[in-house]
Amino acid sequence: xxxxxxxxxxxxxxxxxxxxxxxxxxxxxxxxxxxxxxxxxxxxxxxxxxxxxxxxxxxxxxxxxxxxxxxxxxxxxxxxxxxxxxxxxxxxxxxxxxxxxxxxxxxxxxxxxxxxxxxxxxxxxxxxxxxxxxxxxxxxxxxxxxxxxxxxxxxxxxxxxxxxxxxxxxxxxxxxxxxxxxxxxxxxxxxxxxxxxxxxxxxxxxxxxxxxxxxxxxxxxxxxxxxxxxx
Numbered sequence: 001x002x003x004x005x006x007x008x009x010x011x012x013x014x015x016x017x018x019x020x021x022x023x024x025x026x027x028x029x030x031x032x033x034x035x036x037x038x039x040x041x042x043x044x045x046x047x048x049x050x051x052x053x054x055x056x057x058x059x060x061x062x063x064x065x066x067x068x069x070x071x072x073x074x075x076x077x078x079x080x081x082x083x084x085x086x087x088x089x090x091x092x093x094x095x096x097x098x099x100x101x102x103x104x105x106x107x108x109x110x111x112x113x114x115x116x117x118x119x120x121x122x123x124x125x126x127x128x129x130x131x132x133x134x135x136x137x138x139x140x141x142x143x144x145x146x147x148x149x150x151x152x153x154x155x156x157x158x159x160x161x162x163x164x165x166x167x168x169x170x171x172x173x174x175x176x177x178x179x180x181x182x183x184x185x186x187x188x189x190x191x192x193x194x195x196x197x198x199x200x201x202x203x204x205x206x207x208x209x210x211x212x213x214x215x216x217x218x219x220x221x222x223x224x225x226x227x228x229x230x231x
Contacts, residue, residue: 033054036106038072039104040099040101041103042098042099044133046078046080049072051072059104068095075091076089080176099188101131101136101182104179104182106180106181121143122144124141124163125139125140125142127140127193130193133169135167136165137165137166138164138166152186160185165182166178167179
C-alpha cells in the first residue's frame with residue numbers, strides 16, 4: 001500500500017486514494033454512481049446496506065469526508081453475530097458519532113491512476129483496537145520507519161483503514177465479523193495494543209500473583225480487626 005503525492009502538492013487523504021475523487025477534464029464521467037455494500041457497527045447497532053458513494057472511488061475517501069449522518073439504502077438490521085433479522089428498511093441514516101466500525105465485505109481496491117506521481121511505500125503492522133463495545137484485530141499501513149502509536153495518536157484520517165479485520169464484542173467473545181477491509185473511528189478508540197507483544201503465560205502468572213497478594217492482605221486485615229460486640 002502506498003501514499004501518492006501529486007505534483008500540485010495535494011496528497012491523498014490519509015494515504016488511501018485521491019482526496020476528492022474528482023472527475024478530471026477529458027475523462028469520461030460514469031452515469032451511475034458507484035455503490036458499496038457496507039456494515040455499520042456501534043455500541044448497540046449492527047446494520048448492513050448499500051452506500052452510494054457519488055464520485056468517490058474508494059470507501060475510505062467517502063467515509064472520511066462524511067459529516068453528520070451515514071446513509072444506507074436497502075438496509076437489514078443484524079444480530080451481534082451478523083445474522084439477518086426480519087427488520088428491513090428502504091433507507092437508514094445513522095449519526096456518524098455513533099458508528100465505531102464501518103465494515104466492507106470486499107477489499108477497498110481502486111484501479112491505478114494514470115497520472116504520474118511519487119509513491120511513498122507503506123508496510124502493514126498488526127494492531128489490536130478496543131472501542132467502547134468491541135475488540136478489533138487487523139492490519140494498519142504506515143510508513144516503513146513510522147511509529148504505530150504516532151499513527152494512532154494522529155487526528156487524521158477520522159476513520160483508520162484496516163485490512164484482514166476480526167471483530168468481537170467485549171460482552172460476548174464469540175467472533176462477530178470478519179472483513180477484508182474495515183474502518184475504525186478514532187474517537188471511539190479506548191485502547192490500543194500491538195498483537196504478539198508479551199507472553200500470555202507470563203501475563204496470566206502476574207495476574208494470579210497480584211490477586212493472591214490482594215487476597216492475603218484482605219485476610220490479614222480481617223484477622224486483625226477488633227470483633228464487634230453483639231447484643
